[in-house]
Amino acid sequence: xxxxxxxxxxxxxxxxxxxxxxxxxxxxxxxxxxxxxxxxxxxxxxxxxxxxxxxxxxxxxxxxxxxxxxxxxxxxxxxxxxxxxxxxxxxxxxxxxxxxxxxxxxxxxxxxxxxxxxxxxxxxxxxxxxxxxxxxxxxxxxxxxxxxxxxxxxxxxxxxxxxxxxxxxxxxxxxxxxxxxxxxxxxxxxxxxxxxxxxxxxxxxxxxxxxxxxxxxxxxxxxxxxxxxxxxxxxxxxxxxxxxxxxxxxxxxxxxxxxxxxxxxxxxxxxxxxxxxxxxxxxxxxxxxxxxxxxxxxxxxxxxxxxxxxxxxxxxxxxxxxxxxxxxxxxxxxxxxxxxxxxxxxxxxxxxxxxxxxxxxxxxxxxxxxxxxxxxxxxxxxxxxxxxxx
Numbered sequence: 001x002x003x004x005x006x007x008x009x010x011x012x013x014x015x016x017x018x019x020x021x022x023x024x025x026x027x028x029x030x031x032x033x034x035x036x037x038x039x040x041x042x043x044x045x046x047x048x049x050x051x052x053x054x055x056x057x058x059x060x061x062x063x064x065x066x067x068x069x070x071x072x073x074x075x076x077x078x079x080x081x082x083x084x085x086x087x088x089x090x091x092x093x094x095x096x097x098x099x100x101x102x103x104x105x106x107x108x109x110x111x112x113x114x115x116x117x118x119x120x121x122x123x124x125x126x127x128x129x130x131x132x133x134x135x136x137x138x139x140x141x142x143x144x145x146x147x148x149x150x151x152x153x154x155x156x157x158x159x160x161x162x163x164x165x166x167x168x169x170x171x172x173x174x175x176x177x178x179x180x181x182x183x184x185x186x187x188x189x190x191x192x193x194x195x196x197x198x199x200x201x202x203x204x205x206x207x208x209x210x211x212x213x214x215x216x217x218x219x220x221x222x223x224x225x226x227x228x229x230x231x232x233x234x235x236x237x238x239x240x241x242x243x244x245x246x247x248x249x250x251x252x253x254x255x256x257x258x259x260x261x262x263x264x265x266x267x268x269x270x271x272x273x274x275x276x277x278x279x280x281x282x283x284x285x286x287x288x289x290x291x292x293x294x295x296x297x298x299x300x301x302x303x304x305x306x307x308x309x310x311x312x313x314x315x316x317x318x319x320x321x322x323x324x325x326x327x328x329x330x331x332x333x334x335x336x337x338x339x340x341x342x343x344x345x346x347x348x349x350x351x352x353x354x355x356x357x358x359x360x361x362x363x364x365x366x367x368x369x370x371x372x373x374x375x376x377x378x379x380x381x382x383x384x385x386x387x388x389x390x
Contacts, residue, residue, distance in 0.1 A: 001104040004064045004166075005127025007159050010135045011071040012040055012097045014152060015078060015090070016220045017135040017241060020227060020234045021143040026081055035349070037220045039087045041342035043094025048338055049191055051102035051331035059174025060107035061166050063099055068163040071096035072156035079152040096159075098338060101125075101314065105330040107173060109318055115260065117318055122256025122311025129248030129307045132219055136242030140235050195332040201320050204313055205336040207269060210372050211309050212337040213344025214276050214365055218244060218306045220345045222283070222299065225358045230295060231288045243296050244303030251308025256315065265316050266380055268309075273373030275305035280366025284359040 015022060019033045054063045070092050077089030104124055112120045142151035196202050222244060226237035255272070259265045279302035286295065314330060321329040348361035 001060075001064065001100075001107065001124050002127045002130075003162055004068060005100050005104065005124060006131045006134070007155075007162055008067055008071045008093070008097045008100050009128045009131025011075050011093045011131075011155060011159065013132045013135040013219050013241075014075065014139055014155060015086075016223060017132075017139045017238055018143045018148045018151075018234075019223055020237075021140070021148050025148070026083070028083065033220055033224065033345075036086065036090045037216060037345040038342055038349075039090035040094035040097065041216065041338050041345075043091040043096075044098030045094075045335055045338040045342060047095045047098030048102060048331045048334035051099050051328070051334075054099070055102050055106040055331075056328070059170065060103040061170045061174050063103035063106075065163040065166055067096040067100045067103065068159040068166075069096070070099075072159040072163075075152045075156040075159070079149045079156075081149060098334065099331075101334060102328075102331040105314060105318055109321070110175075111173070114319070118256040118260040118265075118312065118315040119253070120256075121315040121318065122252040125311040125314060126249040126252045128310065129245035129252065129303060132245035132307070133242045133249065136223075136238040136240075136245060140238035144235070191328055191332040192335065194329060195336075198320060198329075201317060201329065201333060204316060205333040207273075207372070207376070208309075208313055208333065208337040209340035209343075210369060211269075211273065211276070211306075211313075212340035213347070214280060214369055215306045215309075216341035216344045217348045217361060217365055218276075218280075218302060221348055221352075221358060221361060222302075225283060225286065225362065226295065228358045229286045229288075230290055232295075236292070240295060240299045244299040245307065247300035247303035248307030251304030252311045254304075255308050256311040259312050259315070264380075265312050266376070268312055270373050270376035270380065272305050272309045272312075273369050273376060275373075276302065277366045277369030277371075277373060279305060280362040280369065284362035284366060286359070 015036050016033050022028065022033075051063070054066070058066075074089040074092030074094075074096065077085045077092065080086065080089075105121075108117070108120060108124070139148070139151055139155075142148075142154070195205055219241070222241050223234075223237040226232045226240050227234065232240065255268055259268055279298065282298055283302060286298070313333075317330050317333050344365065348365065351361045351364055352358045
């Protein structure tokens with residue numbers, strides 16, 4: 001499941017990682033990468049909110065195979081270089097991206113002991129920053145050597161190969177199937193009602209809307225900001241994104257381990273909100289005179305916070321879910337997550353287009369996350385005395 005998450009995440013971040021090369025050959029502006037991200041997250045939202053039926057009827061591994069196939073098909077469309085087909089391809093990649101996490105949550109709910117869920121979910125979720133890291137390291141260089149229109153089909157081939165390798169494992173792991181489950185046009189509405197009816201899950205879902213907007217904006221615009229603000233070339237800017245994603249890998253494991261060993265998950269999420277907000281405010285101000293080592297330190301701090309929260313959140317959702325419903329509830333909360341991932345780059349693109357400065361998007365969103373982190377900490381301080389009196 002880590003391999004699945006890594007490949008679909010690499011597909012989702014492929015175009016942002018090579019945005020300067022794509023813009024140069026398609027005559028699209030750098031800010032157009034936000035439209036690609038928006039289309040991708042529309043697909044992710046549609047997949048996540050409807051993931052309950054396929055994971056329960058087909059199983060986690062079969063659903064993961066379908067995710068990889070959708071991502072591969074989408075990458076082939078993106079490689080055409082035609083704007084309309086690129087947007088359609090982004091939608092397909094998003095469909096694969098949005099189903100991968102509910103598929104793994106359904107599998108882990110049966111296979112992972114409760115005491116290890118924070119760590120195991122965090123390790124699996126390192127596939128998101130790991131995919132981004134690989135995209136930042138491999139794709140800009142590949143785009144220079146063979147062209148981005150050839151690099152993307154190679155990534156599609158890797159997705160197809162992973163789907164084929166999963167087939168022998170289905171007999172062992174796809175055991176908890178509900179063959180009576182039918183595809184229902186209104187299943188998404190029942191899933192949303194379930195999320196909203198559980199107050200702790202509802203709060204998590206709302207928080208992740210804001211967290212995901214920052215995570216998506218980091219992944220989508222860090223290369224563009226490094227290029228426009230600090231004057232870095234495409235390869236160095238790609239390495240900056242890779243450093244942020246690598247730090248996200250370490251952060252996800254560290255935060256998950258900490259929550260398994262006594263740190264309150266709600267407090268952890270509040271502190272991460274503060275951290276990512278402050279990093280965004282600093283990123284908004286980078287300029288040509290900034291030393292390269294300082295940019296890498298900033299990118300790693302930003303990545304550790306803005307991409308490090310997911311495992312903690314998903315483990316909490318799985319803990320709070322009724323028996324057998326972890327995949328369904330995960331898909332429901334991910335709808336809010338992907339709403340944020342859709343809205344974040346779209347808002348970012350609007351602000352950057354209005355002011356003609358990429359950094360202003362980080363300035364606006366960073367202020368919002370700092371305010372959210374302070375609000376969460378204040379709310380926890382109010383709730384704690386009431387809990388102690390009960």
